[in-house]
Amino acid sequence: MxxxxxxxxxxxxxxxxxxxxxxxxxxxxxxxxxxxxxxxxxxxxxxxxxxxxxxxxxxxxxxxxxxxxxxxxxxxxxxxxxxxxxxxxxxxxxxxxxxxxxxxxxxxxxxxxxxxxxxxxxxxxxxxxxxxxxxxxxxARPDPVAAAEARLLTHLAQDHQEHIEALARLLTVRHMLGVTRITPLALDRYGIVLRLDRARGHRDVRIPFACPLSDPDELGHRIHALLAHAHRLRRPA
Incomplete structure (x- = not known):
């Protein structure tokens, strides 16, 4: 992906x-x-x-x-x-x-x-x-995930750190060099953005869904598709 x-x-x-x-x-x-x-x-x-x-x-x-x-x-x-x-x-x-x-x-x-x-x-x-x-x-129209974004990101950060680390496997090795912390920063119909912290500064990287969602109910399927692909890579985050 x-x-x-x-x-x-x-x-x-x-x-x-x-x-x-x-x-x-x-x-x-x-x-x-x-x-x-x-x-x-x-x-x-x-x-x-x-x-x-x-x-x-x-x-x-x-x-x-x-x-x-x-x-x-x-x-x-x-x-x-x-x-x-x-x-x-x-x-x-x-x-x-x-x-x-x-x-x-x-x-x-x-x-x-x-x-x-x-x-x-x-x-x-x-x-x-x-x-x-x-x-x-x-x-333009507001993103369909906008109203639920804060709740979903907070839940992901507090209860599913293993998912965050798995998603990081989708990033290239150069993105992960020196990274000390990975945090979900943003979520919308197009994908999820991870904040990669380093000792000096940070970088935000977007992981796109295979295709934009049109309804927030589709979000779970999109996240699980990313996780399934990440697990197939078998590369440590």
């Missing part, structure tokens, strides 16, 4: 990454009118060139939007995607959206919904920052 297929074939696009991060996020950093606030926030409607952001009714962000002019309040929204498994440098990616916030609409549980007009979207991770086309974001 090759781990060197093209990126387009074996990992999410930038638009898919953004949609998945926003799908599961429950907090965001909001800077509006020069004031910054970390607020409990979730995307409350389908993403497009505009979307609805749900925030507490008593938040500074909601107060700023109350007095929004017709063109809205300029704002920068930021989300941080953290590894659910403790690792060195847990930040996997950051999403930054330049936007305009509009007057709040009532919502349940002491919250309000703000219409967010999207002006620019940037995704940072792995030492690079990319601008993401808004039309691609509208067409």
């Amino acid at each position: 090759s781990t060197t297929r093209t990126a387009a074939a074996c990992e999410p696009t930038a638009a898919e990454r953004v949609r998945s991060i926003l799908e599961v996020a429950d907090s965001a950093g909001v800077t509006a009118n020069g004031a910054h606030e970390d607020v409990m926030a979730g995307v409350a409607a389908e993403f497009g060139t505009a979307f609805r952001l749900r925030v507490p009714a008593d938040s500074r962000t909601a107060a700023e939007a109350v007095c929004a002019p017709p063109v809205g309040v300029p704002a920068v929204l930021e989300w941080t995607d953290l590894s659910p498994v403790p690792v060195r440098d847990r930040v996997r990616a950051r999403v930054r959206i330049a936007a305009r916030l509009h007057a709040p609409e009532p919502a349940p549980a002491d919250s309000v919904r703000l219409r967010v007009d999207v002006r620019q979207v940037a995704l940072s991770g792995g030492g690079t920052t990319r601008l993401v086309d808004r039309r691609e974001l509208t067409a």
Whole structure:
């Protein structure tokens, strides 16, 4: 099984990454009118060139939007995607959206919904920052594994270290030189990413599934297929 297929074939696009991060996020950093606030926030409607952001009714962000002019309040929204498994440098990616916030609409549980007009979207991770086309974001969908990823990775790391070590057999020998610890870092419809720690630094390596899954119920079969192939290799991790 090759781990060197093209990126387009074996990992999410930038638009898919953004949609998945926003799908599961429950907090965001909001800077509006020069004031910054970390607020409990979730995307409350389908993403497009505009979307609805749900925030507490008593938040500074909601107060700023109350007095929004017709063109809205300029704002920068930021989300941080953290590894659910403790690792060195847990930040996997950051999403930054330049936007305009509009007057709040009532919502349940002491919250309000703000219409967010999207002006620019940037995704940072792995030492690079990319601008993401808004039309691609509208067409993209969150990864089907996104909602369950944290639970599945935590379970794998805590209860199945032997599986992690077996998966490492799928990597080339040069990847494993000097490795002191192997941790599952990310999981999506395209495959699993392992964090390889060394005495100095680390490296993240993706192991792709044979084909992308379309339903989270298929995940168990994909993992077992990788494990079966790894055991056939009979090479120590």
